[in-house]
Amino acid sequence: MLPRRLHELPPTAGLPLRLTDLCPGAATLAAGIAAQLGTPPLQLECSGTAALLITLTTLRELQPQRRRVVIPAFTCPLVAIAVQQAGLELQLCDLRAGHYDMDATALRAACDERTLAIIPTHLAGRVADVDAAFAAARSVGAYVIEDAAQALGARRNGVSVGLAGDVGFFSLAVGKGLSIYEGGLLLARDPGMREHLARTAARIVPHSLGWEWKRSIELLAYAALYRPRGLRLAYGDPLRRALRRGDPVAAVGDDFPLTIPLHRVGHWRQAVGAHAAARLPAFLDQLSAQAQRRLPRLRRIDGVEVLDDPTNARGTWPFFLLMLPDRQHRDAALAELWQAGLGVSRLFIHALPDYDYLRDIVPTQAVPNARDFAARSLTISNSLWLNDGDFETICGVLETAFA
Numbered sequence: 102m103l104p105r106r107l108h109e110l111p112p113t114a115g116l117p118l119r120l121t122d123l124c125p126g127a128a129t130l131a132a133g134i135a136a137q138l139g140t141p142p143l144q145l146e147c148s149g150t151a152a153l154l155i156t157l158t159t160l161r162e163l164q165p166q167r168r169r170v171v172i173p174a175f176t177c178p179l180v181a182i183a184v185q186q187a188g189l190e191l192q193l194c195d196l197r198a199g200h201y202d203m204d205a206t207a208l209r210a211a212c213d214e215r216t217l218a219i220i221p222t223h224l225a226g227r228v229a230d231v232d233a234a235f236a237a238a239r240s241v242g243a244y245v246i247e248d249a250a251q252a253l254g255a256r257r258n259g260v261s262v263g264l265a266g267d268v269g270f271f272s273l274a275v276g277k278g279l280s281i282y283e284g285g286l287l288l289a290r291d292p293g294m295r296e297h298l299a300r301t302a303a304r305i306v307p308h309s310l311g312w313e314w315k316r317s318i319e320l321l322a323y324a325a326l327y328r329p330r331g332l333r334l335a336y337g338d339p340l341r342r343a344l345r346r347g348d349p350v351a352a353v354g355d356d357f358p359l360t361i362p363l364h365r366v367g368h369w370r371q372a373v374g375a376h377a378a379a380r381l382p383a384f385l386d387q388l389s390a391q392a393q394r395r396l397p398r399l400r401r402i403d404g405v406e407v408l409d410d411p412t413n414a415r416g417t418w419p420f421f422l423l424m425l426p427d428r429q430h431r432d433a434a435l436a437e438l439w440q441a442g443l444g445v446s447r448l449f450i451h452a453l454p455d456y457d458y459l460r461d462i463v464p465t466q467a468v469p470n471a472r473d474f475a476a477r478s479l480t481i482s483n484s485l486w487l488n489d490g491d492f493e494t495i496c497g498v499l500e501t502a503f504a
């Protein structure tokens with residue numbers, strides 16, 4: 102194992118907050134992001150999952166006879182939890198072999214007149230095949246919800262992701278780029294749909310001083326600790342403790358509560374987000390430039406495949422998502438790197454049917470490609486704090502893992 106360092110790198114590239122971001126200001130977060138992305142007005146919610154829950158509640162009212170929601174079998178457990186909380190039925194779709202997209206044949210087979218919505222997912226900043234999901238959805242009269250939780254700023258055919266489907270959402274959670282500790286943004290190209298989403302939120306989302314206090318204190322702690330010295334305490338040490346007790350699900354934070362809180366986002370957190378958002382376009386450009394410099398080096402490593410976007414798309418680069426030849430090689434590389442503080446980690450630990458704590462929510466289903474994806478994938482941070490020397494150390498370990 103590599104020697105432990107004083108400085109800990111985060112697994113994804115978040116936009117660091119500045120002291121001046123914490124000053125009071127105008128609550129223009131949603132409007133600022135909409136202007137940057139060139140989208141219609143965005144609707145701010147207390148998390149990406151809350152945004153999804155509001156979407157599902159809305160679509161259910163529009164098509165009350167439809168109850169099934171089709172999601173990729175390898176995605177964030179929160180997506181499954183939202184479907185359950187909306188009172189809908191989960192239908193998993195296996196992945197395309199070695200890819201984050203849903204398999205087209207499996208997708209068509211999963212859809213019928215009971216399908217309410219399909220959720221293509223822009224995983225790791227990479228852009229998903231929304232067209233295939235759209236074709237499958239329209240053939241049965243279902244909606245498309247783009248899960249762009251990890252892809253704020255990604256573009257497809259020159260426009261922001263989230264606008265090709267009926268509804269899309271971004272996450273502003275910790276670890277997802279721009280963060281107000283927990284938050285989410287809803288977008289929809291159709292004004293009627295936007296109005297409907299706003300009405301649903303007005304009806305089901307309460308004010309909660311308690312939640313807003315909690316999130317405000319968490320945001321302050323995030324602002325203080327999201328730097329190489331603080332991350333050891335806030336991220337690295339808990340990660341290593343979880344791995345020592347053999348709990349990888351806790352190590353990557355896949356162990357979510359089964360109830361999703363709904364509350365309004367307060368003025369101060371919106372102002373903090375609005376201050377930080379002014380630096381977002383330049384930050385995303387820097388990440389993209391660093392990624393383009395480092396991708397060729399990663400691709401030279403035998404046996405490593407780095408996932409990239411389709412030709413009509415430009416994703417964002419919070420981290421690199423790699424596929425290794427098999428579980429043995431992936432685990433050998435992780436044994437060296439996971440605890441080293443170098444920002445190497447895993448995305449989600451399991452395919453959805455394999456989480457013990459989701460047993461009552463997720464149907465048991467054969468999803469071999471999703472399982473294979475969980476077994477062979479590994480992530481490398483694209484944080485700007487990860488310098489060329491650190492990056493070369495990681496590449497060197499990957500090379501010896503195959504030698």
Ligand SMILES: *Cc1c(COP(=O)(O)O)cnc(C)c1O
Nearest residue numbers: 148149150177179250272273274
């Ligand atoms: C994080 C995430 C979500 C949920 O977003 P939150 O803001 O954390 O609630 C949904 N889908 C994917 C793919 C995610 O990574």
